[in-house]
Amino acid sequence: MAAAGGNVKMADVAKLAGVSLTTVGRVIHKNGYVSEENRRRVQDAVKKLGYVPNTLAQGLKGGVAMVGHILQFSPNMLFAQISRAVDQACTQRGYSVLSFTKYGLPGEDDRIVTEFIGRRMSGVLITSISKFDPLLVKKLERAGIPVVWIERAPEHADRVLLDDHTGVYNAINLMIQAGHRRIAYIGLEGGGQVEKLRLQGYHDALRENGIDRDPALEQFSKSYQPPEGRGAMGRLWEKGPRPTAVFAAADTLLSGAMQYLYQAGVRLPADLSVMGYDNTLSAMLSPPVNSVAIQAEEMGRRAVDLLLRRREEPEGGPATLWVGTELVDRGTVVPPQGP
Amino acid sequence: MAAAGGNVKMADVAKLAGVSLTTVGRVIHKNGYVSEENRRRVQDAVKKLGYVPNTLAQGLKGGVAMVGHILQFSPNMLFAQISRAVDQACTQRGYSVLSFTKYGLPGEDDRIVTEFIGRRMSGVLITSISKFDPLLVKKLERAGIPVVWIERAPEHADRVLLDDHTGVYNAINLMIQAGHRRIAYIGLEGGGQVEKLRLQGYHDALRENGIDRDPALEQFSKSYQPPEGRGAMGRLWEKGPRPTAVFAAADTLLSGAMQYLYQAGVRLPADLSVMGYDNTLSAMLSPPVNSVAIQAEEMGRRAVDLLLRRREEPEGGPATLWVGTELVDRGTVVPPQGP
DNA sequence: TTCCCATGTGGAACCGTTACCATATTACCA
DNA sequence: TGGTAATATGGTAACGGTTCCACATGGGAA
DSSP: OOSOSSOOOHHHHHHHHTSOHHHHHHHHHTOSOOOHHHHHHHHHHHHHHTOOOOHHHHHHTTOOOEEEEEEEOOSOHHHHHHHHHHHHHHHHTTOEEEEEEEOOOTTHHHHHHHHHHHTTOSEEEEESOSOOOHHHHHHHHHTTOOEEEESSOOSSSOEEEEOHHHHHHHHHHHHHHTTOOOEEEEEESSOOHHHHHHHHHHHHHHHHTTOOOOGGGEEEESSSSHHHHHHHHHHHHHSSSOOSEEEESSHHHHHHHHHHHHHHTOOTTTTOEEEOSBSSSGGGSSSOOBEEEEOHHHHHHHHHHHHHHHHHOOOSOOOEEEEOEEEEOOSOOOOOOOO | OOSOSSOOOHHHHHHHHTSOHHHHHHHHHTOSOOOHHHHHHHHHHHHHHTOOOOHHHHHHTTOOOEEEEEEEOOSOHHHHHHHHHHHHHHHHTTOEEEEEEEOOOTTHHHHHHHHHHHTTOSEEEEESOSOOOHHHHHHHHHTTOOEEEESSOOSSSOEEEEOHHHHHHHHHHHHHHTTOOOEEEEEESSOOHHHHHHHHHHHHHHHHTTOOOOGGGEEEESSSSHHHHHHHHHHHHHSSSOOSEEEESSHHHHHHHHHHHHHHTOOTTTTOEEEOSBSSSGGGSSSOOBEEEEOHHHHHHHHHHHHHHHHHOOOSOOOEEEEOEEEEOOSOOOOOOOO
8 A cells, every 4th residue: 555665754744744844843743833633634644654753864963862781791691680671771761772792802892882982872881891991981981972880890980880798798697697607608719899899798797707717718710600610619528627608609600519519419508508699590509599689670770870960960070889789598598517 | 182072073074184075985985086195184184083983874875784683571591692692693794783672561562663663774683572563563574674583483474493393302312212211391381383392392202212192291381480390390200100301391490390309309310310401501500411502693693694685685485494403411311210 | 003922834954974976187098 | 189097086965854943824912
């Protein structure tokens, strides 16, 4: 019937309705004066032709409501969660999201930034990446595009971070309150601010409860992958005095640790209390284990809000917002066995 | 120094370099004749001003290389994998990806389609959704935007599906070859084509090996969530002659099943052979279990290629491409114990 | 009656880039 | 010496919308 396959434009609507472009614009944007008669004619024409305004043309004047999102490549579900949260927050505020995943290929960062500037994005979020070519970030900001970092970030930047210190602190405290004194920690070797915060939470919880640190109980892995957790657990279990509780700074590490324990015939939580972090896998392990959940939705919401706020008032020192965590108890922290 | 915060445009470059817009365009696109002298001046001006062409303005003529991606909301990592694969495939071909996740909110589909038409997208991919308002799909196609479905799809549409039948068939065969005859199947109740294919693979493998089906060994769940798998495993284990091997049509279901088995003290694989499907969790469970991996990269690649091909030649009947699977053996299928 | 304002409509410039056409200048060959 | 091609450059319509300005009406207040 009507409307060939091609692209319907405003002029087509105007012609069919027998009015000017201006009138069509007024009907679509519901502003200005339009007679009831013409309004109807235009609406009919729009429907009949399946007209949808060309966003590109609209954006030529004043730009388009679109937020860029740079993500670290990672198989971890945590990033998928944050990504989704950002997505929802943007959508709710009427912004679309253009995502780019960083795989670590050469020239990648440059390509992403060029793409964002070229599209005159409203703002850019950077998730779980603490190092992104500072020159390129400068380039974004010079082009008037605000940047907000999520979960990991350099100093002196607008950022939304996770209160990992308190998260781990509370987890360890739960174990201490259950009566544990020999609590092992499995975490990432070296690592950045995030890893330091988590370890610090462990140390502070011990110290405040008058428990001496035992270096033998701190095992560090090369990555967050399960086999690394398995190895770390092996080292903990094979030599001398064994812990009565194990905390892993990521669920993936704990999953590996539990593979070792399964093979060793250690029953959970009867023989050993365990707890993970980030709550991405914990509900799927055998048994389901305690963990600390990230408030991803809140991170997303606050990051987007900060970004949009910066658009309006670019001044003021960089803001750091801290988002809390939530302890999820699945009963894998119980009082220790007798000695 | 130079370049105020605002938006630098071609005219600014032209003015600084002392040439016309046309010459700037020629330098940027490396076509036409430009003197060495002018080329240098323009390149210097571009660099000094940090000029990046406005994609919106470019797109006004001829459209922008951008692919839309509609995803089903799901915590399952499988979709994250496919999403990433699509992402990579598009990027490699010079297309950006604009993703929208379907959460099931009212008016959502309409919003997404309008957004895509408004942006004059090059094409749209729909992943893991078998039902999307057909009127809206029509609307996309009427606007000249090709659509390709991934993983799930209606009949008579361009689509890239997973050969679930062979995937499950091979998995069950592995169990049979190990000597199992009482093989249980845990799958989704009802379900769509995908679920039917998987169950069919199970049935066909049994039949071709002369093993009678036993309805008591087929347990169906309301969803793919772990608790459902746990319940299904409970029903299998508590009554009637127990299976010697269990296949779950999704890793999440198997993870739940394994929680039951853990609690029941059943050792794997000594007491029971197990195998999952989709390979999203299997490497993280205790013990790591056999599963069937999805070739996500290939799905993404072929879907994007099909989409771009359709852009050039819209004619021809709808194509259905099947992507294979890969059996991942982690040693959890072993010969059954004596009776 | 005159003036003003609410109502209703259309024309045209502009957003930033590209594509096409027009115009020089120089060089080479017949 | 004129003709043609290669080299080099600029002007100017599109592209599809938005926005502002101009121009009609008609009714009510001064």
